Amino acid sequence: MEIKKDHINFAVGPVMISEEISALGADLVPYFRTPEFSALMLENERILKELMDAPEGSRAVFLTGSGTASMDAAIRNLFTAEDRLLIVKGGGFGHRFCEIAEVYGIPHDEVIPETGHTIRAEHLEPFAGKKYTAFVVNMDETSTGVLYDMDLISRFCKENGMMLVVDVISAFLTDEFSMKDLGADVMFTGSQKALAVPPGVSMMVLSPRAQERVWANPSACFYLDLKAALKNQERGQTPWTPAVGILIQINARLNQIARDGLAAERARIREVADYFRRRIKDYPFTVFSDSLSYCVTPLSPNNPEVSAHHLFEVLKDEYGIIVCPNGGELADKVFRVGHIGALTTADYDRLFDALDDLMRRGILKA
Amino acid sequence: MEIKKDHINFAVGPVMISEEISALGADLVPYFRTPEFSALMLENERILKELMDAPEGSRAVFLTGSGTASMDAAIRNLFTAEDRLLIVKGGGFGHRFCEIAEVYGIPHDEVIPETGHTIRAEHLEPFAGKKYTAFVVNMDETSTGVLYDMDLISRFCKENGMMLVVDVISAFLTDEFSMKDLGADVMFTGSQKALAVPPGVSMMVLSPRAQERVWANPSACFYLDLKAALKNQERGQTPWTPAVGILIQINARLNQIARDGLAAERARIREVADYFRRRIKDYPFTVFSDSLSYCVTPLSPNNPEVSAHHLFEVLKDEYGIIVCPNGGELADKVFRVGHIGALTTADYDRLFDALDDLMRRGILKA
Numbered sequence: 001m002e003i004k005k006d007h008i009n010f011a012v013g014p015v016m017i018s019e020e021i022s023a024l025g026a027d028l029v030p031y032f033r034t035p036e037f038s039a040l041m042l043e044n045e046r047i048l049k050e051l052m053d054a055p056e057g058s059r060a061v062f063l064t065g066s067g068t069a070s071m072d073a074a075i076r077n078l079f080t081a082e083d084r085l086l087i088v089k090g091g092g093f094g095h096r097f098c099e100i101a102e103v104y105g106i107p108h109d110e111v112i113p114e115t116g117h118t119i120r121a122e123h124l125e126p127f128a129g130k131k132y133t134a135f136v137v138n139m140d141e142t143s144t145g146v147l148y149d150m151d152l153i154s155r156f157c158k159e160n161g162m163m164l165v166v167d168v169i170s171a172f173l174t175d176e177f178s179m180k181d182l183g184a185d186v187m188f189t190g191s192q193k194a195l196a197v198p199p200g201v202s203m204m205v206l207s208p209r210a211q212e213r214v215w216a217n218p219s220a221c222f223y224l225d226l227k228a229a230l231k232n233q234e235r236g237q238t239p240w241t242p243a244v245g246i247l248i249q250i251n252a253r254l255n256q257i258a259r260d261g262l263a264a265e266r267a268r269i270r271e272v273a274d275y276f277r278r279r280i281k282d283y284p285f286t287v288f289s290d291s292l293s294y295c296v297t298p299l300s301p302n303n304p305e306v307s308a309h310h311l312f313e314v315l316k317d318e319y320g321i322i323v324c325p326n327g328g329e330l331a332d333k334v335f336r337v338g339h340i341g342a343l344t345t346a347d348y349d350r351l352f353d354a355l356d357d358l359m360r361r362g363i364l365k366a
Numbered sequence: 367m368e369i370k371k372d373h374i375n376f377a378v379g380p381v382m383i384s385e386e387i388s389a390l391g392a393d394l395v396p397y398f399r400t401p402e403f404s405a406l407m408l409e410n411e412r413i414l415k416e417l418m419d420a421p422e423g424s425r426a427v428f429l430t431g432s433g434t435a436s437m438d439a440a441i442r443n444l445f446t447a448e449d450r451l452l453i454v455k456g457g458g459f460g461h462r463f464c465e466i467a468e469v470y471g472i473p474h475d476e477v478i479p480e481t482g483h484t485i486r487a488e489h490l491e492p493f494a495g496k497k498y499t500a501f502v503v504n505m506d507e508t509s510t511g512v513l514y515d516m517d518l519i520s521r522f523c524k525e526n527g528m529m530l531v532v533d534v535i536s537a538f539l540t541d542e543f544s545m546k547d548l549g550a551d552v553m554f555t556g557s558q559k560a561l562a563v564p565p566g567v568s569m570m571v572l573s574p575r576a577q578e579r580v581w582a583n584p585s586a587c588f589y590l591d592l593k594a595a596l597k598n599q600e601r602g603q604t605p606w607t608p609a610v611g612i613l614i615q616i617n618a619r620l621n622q623i624a625r626d627g628l629a630a631e632r633a634r635i636r637e638v639a640d641y642f643r644r645r646i647k648d649y650p651f652t653v654f655s656d657s658l659s660y661c662v663t664p665l666s667p668n669n670p671e672v673s674a675h676h677l678f679e680v681l682k683d684e685y686g687i688i689v690c691p692n693g694g695e696l697a698d699k700v701f702r703v704g705h706i707g708a709l710t711t712a713d714y715d716r717l718f719d720a721l722d723d724l725m726r727r728g729i730l731k732a
Contacts, residue, residue, distance in 0.1 A: 001406040001617055005394045014395040014610055025391030025611065027371045029380040029564045031688045040367040064566055065431050065589060068606040072589040100588045192607060198395045200430055200566040200609030222466045223431060223438040224589060240434040241558060243566030243609060244380055245391065251367055322397045 007316065008347050011324040012142055012170060012296050013192040014199050015341025020256075021197060021249050029245045037244070038236030040251050045233060047254040049205055051262055052168075052187050053178035057208040061229035062201055062250075064242045067169040068096065070188035070202040073224040074165055075100045075136070078186065078213045080220075083133035086111060086162070088119060088153075092143035092327070093167065097136050104220065108136075115330075116144050116298070118291035124156045134163035134185070139171040143326065145289045145298035145336055147175055154182040163209065169193055169202075173257070174269050174295040174340060185210040194269060194295065194340040197250050200243040206230070270294050273339035276348050280337075283355055284366040288334050296324070298336045303365050308335040314363060319354040373682065374713050377690040378508055378536060378662050379558040380565050381707025386622075387563060387615050395611045403610070404602030406617050411599060413620040415571055417628055418534075418553050419544035423574040427595035428567055428616075430608045433535040434462065436554035436568040439590040440531055441466045441502070444552065444579045446586075449499035452477060452528070454485060454519075458509035458693070459533065463502050470586065474502075481696075482510050482664070484657035490522045500529035500551070505537040509692065511655045511664035511702055513541060520548040529575065535559055535568075539623070540635050540661040540706060551576040560635060560661065560706040563616050566609040572596070636660050639705035642714050646703075649721055650732040654700050662690070662704045669731050674701040680729060685720040 009016050017025075030037065045060040054060075063069045075097065079085060085108035087097045094110075101108040109127065113119045135157050140147045150166070157164045165186045168177065172187075173194035179187050185207040192199035206214065206226070214226045228239040257265050273294045277287075280297065284306075288298040301308055312325040312335050324336040337351070358364035375382050383391075396403065411426040420426075429435050441463065445451060451474035453463045460476075467474040475493065479485045501523050506513045516532070523530045531552045534543065538553075539560035545553050551573040558565035572580065572592070580592045594605035623631050639660045643653075646663065650672075654664040667674055678691040678701050690702040703717070724730035 001409045001621070003396055003402050003406055003614060005396050007396065009394070009397055011397040013607060014397060017394055022392050022394065025393075026388050027391075028375070028383055028388065029558070030369055030371050030373065031375055031377040031380060031690070033691060033693075034682065036369050040369055043367045065435070066606040066608065069431070069589045072587075076588075103585055103588045103591075190607070192395070198609065198611040199607045200612060219469055221438075221587070222442075222469045223435045225469075240432040241379060241556070241565045242432065243564065243612070245564040246566060246609070248369060255367070316400065324397070325399060327399075 007320050007322045008350055009322045009341065010337045010343070010351065011322050012336060012338040012340065013190065015192060015196050015338065016343055017196055017198065018342040021252055024249050024252055025198065025245060032242065032244045033237070041233065041236035041247065044247065044251050044254055047258050048203055051173070051257065052205045053180050054205045055180045055207055058179070058205050059211060059230055059233065060203060060205045061226060061233050062203045062238060062242060062247060063224065063229065064200060064238070064240070065202055066199060067167070067188070067190035067202045069224060070204045071097060071167060072100055073221070073226055074186045074188060074204065075106065076104050076220050076224070077217060077226040078165070078210060079106050079133060080217055081105050081107065084108065084131065086127055086132045086135050088113070088137040088148065090119070090144065090146055091115065091141040093138045093141055116146060116288045116290065118146055118148055121152060124152070128156070128160055132160065132162050134165055136165045138167040138169070139177065140175065140293035140295055142170040142296065144334070145293060145296045147171065147291045147293035149291070150177055150182055158183055170295045171293055173262070173265050175293050176266070179205060191246055191250055195250065195253050196341045197253055198246055200246045201250060266294070269339055272343050272345060272348065273297070275345045276337060276339065279348070279352055284364065295340055296336045296338045298334050300334050301364070306364055307332040311335060311358070311364065314358065315354055321351055321354055373686050373688045374716055375688045375707065376703045376709070376717065377688050378702060378704040378706065379556065381558060381562050381704065382709055383562050383564065384708040387618055390615050390618055391564065391611060398608065398610045399603070407599065407602035407613065410613065410617050410620055413624050414569055417539070417623065418571045419546050420571045421546045421573055424545070424571050425577060425596055425599065426569060426571045427592060427599050428569045428604060428608060428613060429590065429595065430566060430604070430606070431568055432565060433533070433554070433556035433568045435590060436570045437463060437533060438466055439587070439592055440552045440554060440570065441472065442470050442586050442590070443583065443592040444531070444576060445472050445499060446583055447471050447473065450474065450497065452493055452498045452501050454479070454503040454514065456485070456510065456512055457481065457507040459504045459507055482512060482654045482656065484512055484514055487518060490518070494522070494526055498526065498528050500531055502531045504533040504535070505543065506541065506659035506661055508536040508662065510700070511659060511662045513537065513657045513659035515657070516543055516548055524549055536661045537659055539628070539631050541659050542632070545571060557612055557616055561616065561619050562707045563619055564612055566612045567616060632660070635705050638709050638711060638714065639663070641711045642703060642705065645714070645718055650730065661706055662702045664700050664702045666700050667730070672730055673698040677701060677724070677730065680724065681720055687717055687720055
């Protein structure tokens, strides 16, 4: 089965991979129970913690799985039926956290902002002083491209003595945060977002308080047991055979970012996001978020006769361009244009040329 | 961190990857929520079921994770505290099944052959007529290279009305079996064994009876929920972002094997295994298994002064050759030489040259 791989890809993962990192994918995958691979994994841990600005005593682990593996592992390893979570359910990924809590029988309440809107102080007030164990949030609700106000959330957690679990899957490297300043206990991301490596690995940083919870709770899972992950990572290893090739690519990218600086990485992403957002104003779309992350721009066609999903299909099949479709109720209403991965302003010019052509053809209209 | 990748690799995974399949690793990873990727995944399912000789109505799913993810998912999705398992614990991987059953509170008893030995009828007799739900076995106990007598086990299951769960992680493509003939309900393998693709994906085939159990049981897990996997795979998709790049390499390999024939693939592995086993007789090792799989040959140095783990280190650091070390109690006693992946008899000649040199240097001795 041949599959086309030369699209310009504006999806929010997998994303375009630089030539340097792609080339590593063609190397043989080495055996991994060696001191050499351990050293690489310890370096991965060190740089990841630096980039997250993790507090003293934090640890990082690398799970072979998608970002959802980390969402699952964080909730199940840290919390039990004795706890109570407050989860922001602002879109598909907030909903996923709620489903995870339900499967494991962990009591939780939901903060529900309007779709496409951030949360404000008044959303949180009803939950103050209610003895929740932890606050759980996707920093950027990737499904609708809404970046939540992490300072507001951090203050709420500190005032109410709550732990803070933050999915930074799509906010890592794109939007500013400090795990230390936010007082966050768990943060995790995935290989295929702004890190721009193939999908298959998710990585998590745990504060000392989060680690204590992992050790204190009974192991509820085998494959995603964080006790086993923490213990093995002490010597730069994983309990089971990991996606070794992807971890090597992660190492190259982490070193690249450490060398050039996190600010430079963020600036590069911000530059293409700003370029796109300036030019898209001339087209018949409304930005479907009142609080944008630099990761992605969600767009809704102004004309109700124009289907967002149809635009995705035509761009893919006739122009070799991938934008990120939405699912469920938003399928016809919203698509998203990502700003992560090896993208240049010239790539966006190709997208605008295609949109111009769609206007001429009457497929896109005001 | 630079890591050496040009060893000759006789490990049992990750293994040597052919140039054709490696080259695919350098391609951009395409966006996957498309009809094109769905078609590729449905093709993966079709060929995998053919190669396993799965019974009518079987389904396959692809999990982003190591082989242990499938071990975990099979046990937890099919069985509950109401069931009772009989698990063969002949080495590290049989032990892992027992640990999984313990974590999920699933009652089980253990069939324990001597280390390095297969199971015989007398091992099973005490467990006949005892109302077990299922028999759980690693067809090849990879840690010690012991291939179990699957016909014996299959007969026992049929006579006792038991389901049969078989880890064929290292037996797939190396040793003959038919899921249909054995009456097996679940079989799974990993991408980095004889399939010779980078690690990161495990794949499972479920009989109709196994699927019924998945649907009847409450979902006990989120990330490894087989209901979600089965439902999504109906349209060639996965519930979460999968290791897309590895799934494309799996597709290329499955097509290669379908085209050239499973018999040819097995013959190629058997040829290098036989070549190695003929020549190794001239060296001071004892084969540490009374029932060999074609996947791997476990070796124990005859001279108790020779440490198996030291040989692994010297071969790696001074000869650029990886053999597969053992852990735990067997670390100094056993190492393994694999026969899967893109290996030729010339690669084994290099290994024998190194062993000759180690003999001359007195590091290996009779």
